[in-house]
Amino acid sequence: xxxxxxxxxxxxPFFMDxxxxxxxxxLPKLSDLPNVGLxxxxxxxxxxxPSVKSGEVFYKWRDQNGRMHFSNEKPVxxxxxxxxxxxxxxxxxxxxxxxxxxxxxxxxxxxEDVVSVSNAMKVMEDAxxxxxxxxxxxxxxxxxxxxE
Numbered sequence: 001x002x003x004x005x006x007x008x009x010x011x012x013p014f015f016m017d018x019x020x021x022x023x024x025x026x027l028p029k030l031s032d033l034p035n036v037g038l039x040x041x042x043x044x045x046x047x048x049x050p051s052v053k054s055g056e057v058f059y060k061w062r063d064q065n066g067r068m069h070f071s072n073e074k075p076v077x078x079x080x081x082x083x084x085x086x087x088x089x090x091x092x093x094x095x096x097x098x099x100x101x102x103x104x105x106x107x108x109x110x111x112e113d114v115v116s117v118s119n120a121m122k123v124m125e126d127a128x129x130x131x132x133x134x135x136x137x138x139x140x141x142x143x144x145x146x147x148e
Contacts, residue, residue, distance in 0.1 A: 055087040 017023060058072050061081035075081050115123075 055085055055089070057083060057085045060084055 013023070015023065056072070058070055059075055059081050060068065060070050061075055061078050062068050063078075069075070
């Protein structure tokens with residue numbers, strides 16, 4: 001029941017119209033999406049760019065302050081920039097090996113309830129004590145500011 005209400009709430013803006021009569025949210029049309037590969041009608045790579053089968057080209061350079069900049073457009077008034085081509089069909093992030101280990105008794109979660117009713121009541125009492133302390137400090141600060 002809860003999932004159906006949540007799904008309906010998330011889908012509702014796709015069916016509701018705004019003041020212009022258009023849907024509040026809509027998915028992009030296929031023609032609005034960028035072409036995936038360089039071979040599918042996109043512009044050719046700039047001169048000096050490494051060739052890739054499918055990917056993106058971007059420029060990187062360092063300004064006078066030493067700050068590194070990245071852009072998909074050729075920088076203006078910058079002579080020293082680097083053209084970088086990234087193959088988007090390749091996984092560029094090296095995976096980290098995961099150590100295999102067996103669960104020992106120390107690593108297993110406790111079988112008992114971590115927050116029992118008595119612990120929850122103690123936490124509530126502690127929270128009330130902290131609130132009282134904060135109220136007292138607020139009153140003291142107010143009195144100090146009024147006396148100045």
